[in-house]
Amino acid sequence: MKTITAKRIEDAVYQLCVDAASVLPRDVRQSLERARTGEQSPIGRQMLDCILENADIAADEHQPICQDTGLVVVFVRLGQKVFLEGNLDEAVNAGVARAYRDAYLRKSMVAHPLNRENTGDNTPAVVHVRLMEGSSIHITVCPKGFGSENMGGVAMLKPAQGQAGVIDYVLSVVDKAGANPCPPIIVGVGLGGTMEYAALLAKEALLRPVGRPGANKWDRELEKELLEKINGLGIGPQGLGGTQTALAVHVNSYPTHIAGLPVAVNLNCHAARHAETELEGE
Amino acid sequence: MAPKTLNLPLSPQAAAAVRAGEAYNLNGVLYTARDAAHKRLVELLDKNQELPFDVRGQVIYYVGPCPAPPGRVIGSAGPTTSGRMDVYTPRLLAAGIWGLVGKGDRSPEVVAALKKHGAVYFAAVGGAGALIARHITAAQVVAFPELGPEAIYRLEVRDLPVVAAIDSLGNNYYVRGREIYGWKNHQGKRG
Structure with missing residues (x-):
């Protein structure tokens, strides 16, 4: 021991x-720069310029x-x-x-x-x-932050609803969330397990480096299709219209019961803050 | 296009000229209030008691700032989600508030109240708290200090960047922006 x-x-x-609190992870910063390049809306680009400038000020001045x-x-x-x-x-x-x-x-x-x-x-x-x-x-x-946390949800779908049902549910959550979770967002999806476990999977999915593909082909296909459809909603940066609504969709899945198809959605604002370390036992 | 400058408090003429989708720089005085302060303000209105500041013509900013570090006026101070204030907002607009600053769409009741009172709603950049703090030149608690970050502050701002989201004609850029860029509207399908 x-x-x-x-x-x-x-x-x-x-x-x-x-x-x-003050240093945005490098992968999040890079994904915001990509969004700035891809954004078609002038207001959306203006919002992303402010977001990127804010990240620089926060890091330089050790401000949240x-x-x-x-x-x-x-x-x-x-x-x-x-x-x-x-x-x-x-x-x-x-x-x-x-x-x-x-x-x-x-x-x-x-x-x-x-x-x-x-x-x-x-x-x-x-x-x-x-x-x-x-x-x-x-x-x-x-x-x-709770602007984004408030806009998540969990649904216990029927197995017959399958992939189409999961896509519909995730889209409905993002659509309803609109501007509130501070887009461009990261969408964490937890699929399977139980009600509470699906929610935990969705939260853990937010910690993955932005845009890194999921663990299996089902998750990866879902991520690709969802990202395209979410960015087609037109919500855009800060919800004022645009083509960059989500920076990434991350799906985490787990085996589930023959009778169930739990799906949880946890949203993260563009200020996707996290930091990690490892301590060795002595 | 360069943002237009707006001085606060807003004159009726200036409020009427604001158009949804245009960028503005705000200069002058804002009063902060979020969930708990709104509840208290409306309770005071219900009891016909005096409000802690003269709300007529003023602009409310939905924010719960970080504490000010030594040598600074205020900590990070970006907007919070405005929708949580929707239940209180028509009452405050009726009491004379002329403008609102926050983030996110508003209820149909708030849009109707903005039209009725000739008031406007601006979107500040959510999650840009460090940038916004640079545009705040003075901050003073004027009511409910016991609420901590939810106390009412009187702020002075210089060139605070915002976009008019809903104007006094009821034009709503949260709706308009999605109409322009959302495929579900021009391709006629979804999901």
Whole structure:
């Protein structure tokens, strides 16, 4: 067994939160530049110019790319040979609280969905843990803005609806979302599993490098067809019309039940922020 | 085409001349308000109580900014989704608000209220909070400080870039833009 202390996890989460807020991942930046080249609408190009200039200002001045610095979603892959000294959730939340205070990020969490009282430090995070081989811990921090999070959805389709049903559903979600999720968007699609698992697959799909094809031919075909149809909706950058509505569609699938065809859609705004690191056990 | 300059608060003539789909630079005073502040403003109107600032002729910006780091006026300050304010907006337009700045389409009720009151709705660039903060030259909390990022701020802005999304005639560029670039409209099929 190798040991990783809670303090190391807290420090890692702190740095990832600070970095993710102001530095757009390189692949996201490149996909926005491609969108700027391909956009046919003059207003759309103007929107993309502002978005690219904003990314430069944010990185240069260590300012948040977007004032919605998000609900912090943390994906932890924990090596099976790691002994965690301390409490994982507490370590993650301590890192989040310190980062959101020190880096002047917005505190957007309310304690109960109905009482709406701000927790004051942007905690708690939403933490997903999976086990993996080895003696390290991999941490991905994904601050998720709610302009885009609010526009997702889950549907339990009938198996008979098949690929056409999945395409119709995803298109209906993006169509209804319109300008709200801050296009150009990344569309995460989770297919299969159960209701909650499809939603998790859709969220994880957003972390894939922008435009990298899916794991199997079914997913890849779906991605290609959906991207073309979504960009044909005409929503465009910021919803003011255009040909670049989505930067990419990422489909993640999983086996499912003979009676079901769960499909989940999770949308990410153009400020698709995430940062990751790996800590080796000692 | 270069953006036209608009001074805030808006004069009735200036508001009437704004056309959906055109770019503008806003100069002058904006008041911020988002979900929680809207709820409180409408509660005050319901009770016939005085509002915390004179809303007549003013422009509201839907934003919950990041805290100001030392030496800065404000943190990142891009627009939030306007649609969440739709239930409150007709009341505020009736109370004298003349313009709105946010992101995303509005309900038919809001479009009708904009027409009725001769008011306009501008789209700022969503997710461009660092860029927009550069155009904010002063920020002061004027109401509900306990709401934190949802407090009402009085902002002074210089050349804040926006696009008129819905004008006082009810022209809506969220609809028009999709008509121009969406294939479902000119190819007559979908899905």
